[in-house]
Amino acid sequence: MATVPLLSDDEASPEARAVFDDIRAKRGTDYVNNFWRAMAHDPATLKAVWDRLQTVMAPGALDPLVKELIYVAVSTANGCDYCIHSHTAAARAKGMTPEMHAELIAVIGMAAQTNALVTAMKVEVDEVFKA
Amino acid sequence: MATVPLLSDDEASPEARAVFDDIRAKRGTDYVNNFWRAMAHDPATLKAVWDRLQTVMAPGALDPLVKELIYVAVSTANGCDYCIHSHTAAARAKGMTPEMHAELIAVIGMAAQTNALVTAMKVEVDEVFKA
Amino acid sequence: MATVPLLSDDEASPEARAVFDDIRAKRGTDYVNNFWRAMAHDPATLKAVWDRLQTVMAPGALDPLVKELIYVAVSTANGCDYCIHSHTAAARAKGMTPEMHAELIAVIGMAAQTNALVTAMKVEVDEVFKA
Amino acid sequence: MATVPLLSDDEASPEARAVFDDIRAKRGTDYVNNFWRAMAHDPATLKAVWDRLQTVMAPGALDPLVKELIYVAVSTANGCDYCIHSHTAAARAKGMTPEMHAELIAVIGMAAQTNALVTAMKVEVDEVFKA
Amino acid sequence: MATVPLLSDDEASPEARAVFDDIRAKRGTDYVNNFWRAMAHDPATLKAVWDRLQTVMAPGALDPLVKELIYVAVSTANGCDYCIHSHTAAARAKGMTPEMHAELIAVIGMAAQTNALVTAMKVEVDEVFKA
Amino acid sequence: MATVPLLSDDEASPEARAVFDDIRAKRGTDYVNNFWRAMAHDPATLKAVWDRLQTVMAPGALDPLVKELIYVAVSTANGCDYCIHSHTAAARAKGMTPEMHAELIAVIGMAAQTNALVTAMKVEVDEVFKA
Numbered sequence: 001m002a003t004v005p006l007l008s009d010d011e012a013s014p015e016a017r018a019v020f021d022d023i024r025a026k027r028g029t030d031y032v033n034n035f036w037r038a039m040a041h042d043p044a045t046l047k048a049v050w051d052r053l054q055t056v057m058a059p060g061a062l063d064p065l066v067k068e069l070i071y072v073a074v075s076t077a078n079g080c081d082y083c084i085h086s087h088t089a090a091a092r093a094k095g096m097t098p099e100m101h102a103e104l105i106a107v108i109g110m111a112a113q114t115n116a117l118v119t120a121m122k123v124e125v126d127e128v129f130k131a
Numbered sequence: 132m133a134t135v136p137l138l139s140d141d142e143a144s145p146e147a148r149a150v151f152d153d154i155r156a157k158r159g160t161d162y163v164n165n166f167w168r169a170m171a172h173d174p175a176t177l178k179a180v181w182d183r184l185q186t187v188m189a190p191g192a193l194d195p196l197v198k199e200l201i202y203v204a205v206s207t208a209n210g211c212d213y214c215i216h217s218h219t220a221a222a223r224a225k226g227m228t229p230e231m232h233a234e235l236i237a238v239i240g241m242a243a244q245t246n247a248l249v250t251a252m253k254v255e256v257d258e259v260f261k262a
Numbered sequence: 263m264a265t266v267p268l269l270s271d272d273e274a275s276p277e278a279r280a281v282f283d284d285i286r287a288k289r290g291t292d293y294v295n296n297f298w299r300a301m302a303h304d305p306a307t308l309k310a311v312w313d314r315l316q317t318v319m320a321p322g323a324l325d326p327l328v329k330e331l332i333y334v335a336v337s338t339a340n341g342c343d344y345c346i347h348s349h350t351a352a353a354r355a356k357g358m359t360p361e362m363h364a365e366l367i368a369v370i371g372m373a374a375q376t377n378a379l380v381t382a383m384k385v386e387v388d389e390v391f392k393a
Numbered sequence: 394m395a396t397v398p399l400l401s402d403d404e405a406s407p408e409a410r411a412v413f414d415d416i417r418a419k420r421g422t423d424y425v426n427n428f429w430r431a432m433a434h435d436p437a438t439l440k441a442v443w444d445r446l447q448t449v450m451a452p453g454a455l456d457p458l459v460k461e462l463i464y465v466a467v468s469t470a471n472g473c474d475y476c477i478h479s480h481t482a483a484a485r486a487k488g489m490t491p492e493m494h495a496e497l498i499a500v501i502g503m504a505a506q507t508n509a510l511v512t513a514m515k516v517e518v519d520e521v522f523k524a
Numbered sequence: 525m526a527t528v529p530l531l532s533d534d535e536a537s538p539e540a541r542a543v544f545d546d547i548r549a550k551r552g553t554d555y556v557n558n559f560w561r562a563m564a565h566d567p568a569t570l571k572a573v574w575d576r577l578q579t580v581m582a583p584g585a586l587d588p589l590v591k592e593l594i595y596v597a598v599s600t601a602n603g604c605d606y607c608i609h610s611h612t613a614a615a616r617a618k619g620m621t622p623e624m625h626a627e628l629i630a631v632i633g634m635a636a637q638t639n640a641l642v643t644a645m646k647v648e649v650d651e652v653f654k655a
Numbered sequence: 656m657a658t659v660p661l662l663s664d665d666e667a668s669p670e671a672r673a674v675f676d677d678i679r680a681k682r683g684t685d686y687v688n689n690f691w692r693a694m695a696h697d698p699a700t701l702k703a704v705w706d707r708l709q710t711v712m713a714p715g716a717l718d719p720l721v722k723e724l725i726y727v728a729v730s731t732a733n734g735c736d737y738c739i740h741s742h743t744a745a746a747r748a749k750g751m752t753p754e755m756h757a758e759l760i761a762v763i764g765m766a767a768q769t770n771a772l773v774t775a776m777k778v779e780v781d782e783v784f785k786a
């Protein structure tokens with residue numbers, strides 16, 4: 001149960017409904033997932049987040065699959081269950097193989113471990129890394 | 132100031148010194164960074180972490196640069212200053228351009244934002260993401 | 263399923279039961295929520311937390327609704343599902359409108375994003391902010 | 394030392410420079426703080442974040458000071474030193490008194506404590522909070 | 525629903541199956557818990573984590589129960605529900621009494637509170653603590 | 656530079672000064688560390704935290720050294736630099752040997768790693784752990 005209502009197409013304001021329609025058009029699917037239906041309680045933020053997400057995740061110096069892997073990594077470190085599920089699914093849709101997934105998970109675990117070791121020891125940053 | 136001593140080559144035990152030497156050989160540099168000198172207070176863990184790190188970060192289904200980007204993303208989400216500096220430097224050494232770095236940072240910021248939005252709203256995971 | 267038992271009125275010790283009664287009296291309701299029933303395994307901590315919570319959340323330089331909004335913000339950043347639900351409900355009971363809730367969520371998301379951006383870039387604090 | 398350059402007015406691109414100028418105009422000060430100079434390596438993200446920040450932090454159902462208090466709370470929970478300093482300064486500039494600051498800190502501490510207690514006990518959310 | 529399959533004995537590779545068998549032998553039980561069945565999608569990481577875990581959690585300068593208490597504390601601070609449940613169960617199996625559990629929870633809550641207070645105030649580390 | 660003033664004995668209110676004196680008496684030292692001097696801006700919270708800390712950290716079912724180890728573990732997972740330094744120092748003062756410290760750090764790192772692995776895989780809690 002969410003802390004805000006998940007709006008159906010009929011319940012959403014025209015501004016929110018326009019974003020739903022854009023999501024459908026861009027993704028080539030009729031399905032609008034719960035995140036956007038929850039965000040629809042605030043159409044201005046819904047639109048801002050959807051617009052910005054498209055820009056940030058578009059092909060650029062990094063390809064979209066790599067961006068999804070990074071998204072899963074951040075979501076895991078932040079403990080966002082919804083985001084882990086939705087972006088793992090998105091990564092698969094963009095070509096993530098089981099082998100890539102396994103390596104992604106192993107790197108996340110390794111990083112979490114050394115993050116904790118360094119933090120416990122309060123190691124000072126080497127000058128060479130600041131250059 | 133770290134909470135454990137950073138051991139010089141002379142202060143390190145033979146087991147730790149052997150890891151230092153392996154780091155030098157594998158990386159083709161004389162420089163051993165502070166993390167390893169701090170870990171040297173516990174030679175068994177030092178060796179275990181170094182050995183495992185090489186395996187996890189080796190070329191595989193994901194290339195080493197992508198793995199470094201993921202490492203920076205996790206380290207940022209975990210707020211590990213040392214790790215952000217050291218792995219940003221490592222990513223650059225493996226070919227991360229300023230454009231790639233800018234996109235990495237933008238994706239990290241975007242993910243952190245939607246992670247927080249989803250968490251505040253406690254959105255339930257769509258069944259389609261669990262398939 | 264909690265990692266400690268949730269004690270009913272009959273199962274709770276007299277000290278814990280006294281806190282339950284005080285919660286009922288202060289809140290003007292018969293309902294004692296799960297957090298307190300879980301805390302009842304440790305009556306001394308139960309009492310200390312309940313007493314302190316009342317002091318901290320009382321009207322002062324900040325009004326109780328603002329304090330609840332801050333509580334939701336911290337709980338979201340810490341990923342505490344129970345706390346997000348319970349303090350969102352408490353904020354509503356103290357007058358949070360859907361518009362205020364929407365703005366609260368938007369600020370939380372914005373803060374999470376710039377927190378991550380700053381951390382990834384390791385920006386040094388301006389001297390003017392330390393004055 | 395940041396992981397990206399902090400660009401001076403002369404080093405910034407025209408797009409980034411335009412944002413610097415807008416920051417100066419909107420804030421009525423010549424000073425552009427380090428966060429924006431660091432973001433200037435990526436003018437598109439700089440502009441997107443600055444534009445969105447103004448919208449989110451504008452007066453609305455919540456007043457700007459309350460929004461700054463929420464920002465400080467999130468930044469504290471996320472451990473973002475720069476953000477704690479900059480938004481504490483911003484809150485003071487918007488009227489936060491020492492008494493309000495003291496209460497803000499006390500609420501943040503209280504929330505962090507009960508967040509941890511609830512999480513350690515894995516207390517299930519009461520049905521009444523989901524209504 | 526996990527983001528990777530939980531492999532049964534029949535589905536697991538011979539390498540993963542060998543780890544399952546070792547878990548059974550070392551723990552003196554037929555039951556292999558979900559974490560290991562999930563890790564089995566990546567037999568090399570499964571084996572590395574299982575081997576390392578045994579070393580780290582073995583009796584040493586700290587006894588195994590104290591190590592489990594520390595594990596629960598870290599898992600709580602990291603918000604890992606599975607880990608809180610599994611390591612609380614492990615701590616009980618190693619002798620944690622309800623009184624010890626209550627004190628563990630109280631210390632975790634206290635630490636979370638002062639962590640947040642210190643972070644909000646950005647208190648500088650005393651020189652005496654660095655000696 | 657803290658976000659609140661660190662009060663000297665002369666600057667502190669009589670209520671805060673009384674807590675400073677109690678800290679000195681209980682610890683048998685003239686030194687009052689920065690945390691308490693920062694908390695002194697809010698004498699009521701200062702007293703509440705100091706009083707509660709003594710209760711929570713007192714000998715009980717867990718001995719004070721074990722409690723300090725747990726405190727360091729939580730502080731590390733929460734990334735609180737001040738707390739890592741101060742409680743590592745406190746643990747040493749209560750008898751933590753370098754060997755114990757090394758094991759503490761190794762457990763923290765191990766827990767952080769498996770926390771992240773479990774979270775990335777979204778492993779469901781085994782029924783046996785809920786009993």
